[in-house]
Amino acid sequence: MTRARRRSLRQVLTRLSSRHILHAYFFIAPVILLFGIFRVVPSIQTLLYSFYKVELLRNRFTFIGLENFSDLFADEIFRGAALNTLKYVLTIVPISAFLGLVLAVMFNTKFHLKEFFKAVYFSPMVTSTVAAAMVWWWMYNPQFGIFNVLLKLVGLPSQPWLMSSRMALPSIIIFSIWKNLGYNMIIYLAGLQAIPPQFYEAATIDGAGGLSRFRHITIPLLAPTTTFILIYNSISAFQVFDQVFVLTSGGPANSTNVVVLDLYRQAFQRFNFGYAAAEAMVLFLFIMGVTILQYVYSKRFEVAY
Amino acid sequence: MRPTNVLVMTLALLLIIPSLGLAAASKATITLWYPGGDITAGVNDFVDPNLWAEFEAKNNVKVEAVALDYDTMKQKMFAAAAAKNIGDILFVDDTFVAAFVKEGLLDPMEDSKAKAWLAAVMPEIKLRSEYGKGKMWGYPQYGGDTYALTWNKEHFKEAGLDPDKPPKTWAEFREYAKKLTKRDAQGVISRVGYAFRHVGAASGIVHKHFWALEGAGARLVVPPDALRGGKSAFNNEGGKAALQLILDMIDVDKSTSLSFPDPRAAFLKGIASMQYSELVSIKARQPKEAPDLNWGFGPPPVRKPGDVPVTLFGGFIFVVPKDAQHKALAWKALEWLNSPEKDYELCKKNEATPRYRANWEKEPFKSTPYFQTLKALYPGAVVFPINLGSDGVVEAVGAAIQKAWHHEASVEAALAEAERLANKAIAEAAK
Numbered sequence: 133m134t135r136a137r138r139r140s141l142r143q144v145l146t147r148l149s150s151r152h153i154l155h156a157y158f159f160i161a162p163v164i165l166l167f168g169i170f171r172v173v174p175s176i177q178t179l180l181y182s183f184y185k186v187e188l189l190r191n192r193f194t195f196i197g198l199e200n201f202s203d204l205f206a207d208e209i210f211r212g213a214a215l216n217t218l219k220y221v222l223t224i225v226p227i228s229a230f231l232g233l234v235l236a237v238m239f240n241t242k243f244h245l246k247e248f249f250k251a252v253y254f255s256p257m258v259t260s261t262v263a264a265a266m267v268w269w270w271m272y273n274p275q276f277g278i279f280n281v282l283l284k285l286v287g288l289p290s291q292p293w294l295m296s297s298r299m300a301l302p303s304i305i306i307f308s309i310w311k312n313l314g315y316n317m318i319i320y321l322a323g324l325q326a327i328p329p330q331f332y333e334a335a336t337i338d339g340a341g342g343l344s345r346f347r348h349i350t351i352p353l354l355a356p357t358t359t360f361i362l363i364y365n366s367i368s369a370f371q372v373f374d375q376v377f378v379l380t381s382g383g384p385a386n387s388t389n390v391v392v393l394d395l396y397r398q399a400f401q402r403f404n405f406g407y408a409a410a411e412a413m414v415l416f417l418f419i420m421g422v423t424i425l426q427y428v429y430s431k432r433f434e435v436a437y
Numbered sequence: 438m439r440p441t442n443v444l445v446m447t448l449a450l451l452l453i454i455p456s457l458g459l460a461a462a463s464k465a466t467i468t469l470w471y472p473g474g475d476i477t478a479g480v481n482d483f484v485d486p487n488l489w490a491e492f493e494a495k496n497n498v499k500v501e502a503v504a505l506d507y508d509t510m511k512q513k514m515f516a517a518a519a520a521k522n523i524g525d526i527l528f529v530d531d532t533f534v535a536a537f538v539k540e541g542l543l544d545p546m547e548d549s550k551a552k553a554w555l556a557a558v559m560p561e562i563k564l565r566s567e568y569g570k571g572k573m574w575g576y577p578q579y580g581g582d583t584y585a586l587t588w589n590k591e592h593f594k595e596a597g598l599d600p601d602k603p604p605k606t607w608a609e610f611r612e613y614a615k616k617l618t619k620r621d622a623q624g625v626i627s628r629v630g631y632a633f634r635h636v637g638a639a640s641g642i643v644h645k646h647f648w649a650l651e652g653a654g655a656r657l658v659v660p661p662d663a664l665r666g667g668k669s670a671f672n673n674e675g676g677k678a679a680l681q682l683i684l685d686m687i688d689v690d691k692s693t694s695l696s697f698p699d700p701r702a703a704f705l706k707g708i709a710s711m712q713y714s715e716l717v718s719i720k721a722r723q724p725k726e727a728p729d730l731n732w733g734f735g736p737p738p739v740r741k742p743g744d745v746p747v748t749l750f751g752g753f754i755f756v757v758p759k760d761a762q763h764k765a766l767a768w769k770a771l772e773w774l775n776s777p778e779k780d781y782e783l784c785k786k787n788e789a790t791p792r793y794r795a796n797w798e799k800e801p802f803k804s805t806p807y808f809q810t811l812k813a814l815y816p817g818a819v820v821f822p823i824n825l826g827s828d829g830v831v832e833a834v835g836a837a838i839q840k841a842w843h844h845e846a847s848v849e850a851a852l853a854e855a856e857r858l859a860n861k862a863i864a865e866a867a868k
Binding site: 187188189190208209273274275290292294295296297298380381383384385386399400401402403 | 511512515518519536539540541542625635636637638639695696697698703708828829832835836837839840843845858
């Protein structure tokens, strides 16, 4: 290295140091490093694996181009899993967002034991999904479960719940809504409390009623919160696994099989890692696409106050 | 050399020498990975500190048993093998072997030892041991999982049936189930004549209806001993009849119901009079969960008089991974544990069925009614196919059973779809 180059490098380092840029990188280095090792590297590895036939124990990687992807689209079990995932997302995201908003509006008023009920609604969120799903498995039991006992009490016929291919997915959706509701409620509540009260006061003076205030003030001003909730809920809904694994293992007759469960089975039960990686990539692209779409679309409703 | 350096070196030597001595004197440790909990109930001796005592003393080794969760052990073992950090001996479900062989995870047994074993064991054990042309990958456990029909003797008496005579044919089975079924005041079934598995993992559903499928002439894969290739043969008259049997019991006889999804639990709770599952599981659970239950067991019914009752015979198997740290010692330990003497000793102690023909000639196996009833099941014992595509076949058949029994497809349509998926799975696994 020439003396001039050394000097210029020293100058750059000195400048970076004087602006504390080096220090900043130093402080975030552990996080960047861990994120790189546990997130970025496996993601790149997954992308690469999706183009290979992977035989891990033999340490054999055979490049097969897009064969995993073409097999995937020809596989009716995967197509069924993708459809189930889509049904799950399209149902759970709007319903849990809507119910979350309703609850948030209710909790935005003053009433007796408000904090207690807020904690009650939020508690499923902090409960382990596996533990909660085990309890719900018993509640759905057609013989002893509380749901059928309640149906019987009101004179309605017992339902097979998780035992039926038609009812199993809706049963899982009901569980997931119960599980996520508290989170959406809290986020909406924070959004509601951030809306300046002057807007409501002005509208009231102008003679706007409760419903009109809700339609023309609350909903538009909650648009950023709604965007966040829709994106966050969609991402986690596309990745649904725990509750399906515990409640039905994908059955009956694959009626609750979802993409992540299928991916898990392919990778860890059949050891088709290349195929499973292709499934992961398709899911990733789907989530990314939906997220971008939601984000771009929501820009139209962006508000500042 | 400076005094400080001398002091540092002396201290270092003082620290190193004892640890070198300890290392030289320490024993090798063989690790055995097995599924903990009720899954291996009745045959699980691994927690007994004396089990390996004699072998350990003779060979200056320590055998350490490590319990794993059954539901996730397959992937844990695979991940451990990929990381070259796997146990020396694995005690795994028979159904794992094909996938492990496909991935090159297992070490094959020496041909001469396999030959000697196959010549000395019972025919049904031979079926579970051999993976084509005398090839063996490990030793099947003693007291394997024999599936049997179990019935509640008190319910039989109450229904006017002979408690010591289970139904022999499908027709009799349907009649018995009708008589045993009970309803509440609203006419809802409160006790089923027969409880059957129709939810959960596909393998569980298929295992528990194996008796009817195979008994009627349906085959999951033919030829059954082909590791690669072959085709499914369950979409035939026998397969349709086997699925229709339960469907008729649900819809026509109303002697069973979809609302009793766990047959074993229902049987132990007294809300099912008959069920078919691994005998060892009922035997292990009954004293704890239903101590007063008076029950019997026997072969499942046959389609027509004169047929041989077909029953599933499976269980766990001891295998050695290719990358085991102490491979030679692991095989030695298994040879010792699976010797005729230990087979007799452990089976006698645990009331389990021995594998060696010679041990069946000794008491208590020779004349005790329990063992003799079990032995009577063996001529119809069928093992699960070893085909590399079996997973996919079982998924397909399990889904067909569910669709038919849940009234979501006709028996014909469900089996036709399953046949297509099963053949695809077999072909893909053979690639």
